Amino acid sequence: LxxxxxxxxxxxxxxxxYYKSVYKILLPTEAQTVVNKLKIIPGFELVEEEIIKRVNKSAELAASKAKPIFVNAIRQLTFKDVWNILTGDKNAATQYLYKTxxxxxxxxxxxVIINSLNQxxxxxxxxxxxNKYNTIPFVSKVNPKLENYITEKALEGLFDMVEKKELSIRNDIRERTTDLLRKVFARQDK
Known part of the structure; x- marks a missing residue:
């Protein structure tokens, strides 16, 4: 785990x-509408790429906060939790971490994301x-909460990454790099 x-x-x-991986955080749909209109305005041609770079940088900084929280959740495991993870679904450990x-x-x-986005x-x-978009005549005014979307996408990517590693350990004996992992999952292999 x-x-x-x-x-x-x-x-x-x-x-x-995040930025150079499958977990790259793209803009939400409503933001994409804004960006597509803004790209034709001088000075805003690169608005999409700039925002995406900054958004992903903020997610990378926030991700560093995850390890102690996960480690604490792992330390709270009961024998029943361990048994459920071992005998449960192929992503039972990830489900446990998500829940806890x-x-x-x-x-x-x-x-961290808000602070980083501000930074x-x-x-x-x-x-x-x-604001520039909202000055365009005949468009619906937009004001999405960008920080909520980014936080959700950052966590979605993080849990997906953890799940892939869990599946790899469960399915590939070579990924079981410690004696404990080999012993624990040997039972599942039978």
């Missing part, structure tokens, strides 16, 4: 961990983009 968590957190919290840590992770991620001026940049 700790291996899957460490692997996912380390990968996504590294530079370009999602809310806390959300609470830790969002302030990289992404929220200001987004506000400028939305």
């Amino acid at each position: 700790t291996m899957g968590v460490s692997s996912g957190v380390d990968y996504l919290s590294a530079q370009d961990g 840590s999602y809310d806390q992770l959300y609470g830790e991620f969002q302030p 990289y001026n992404a929220l200001d940049y987004w506000t400028q983009a939305v």
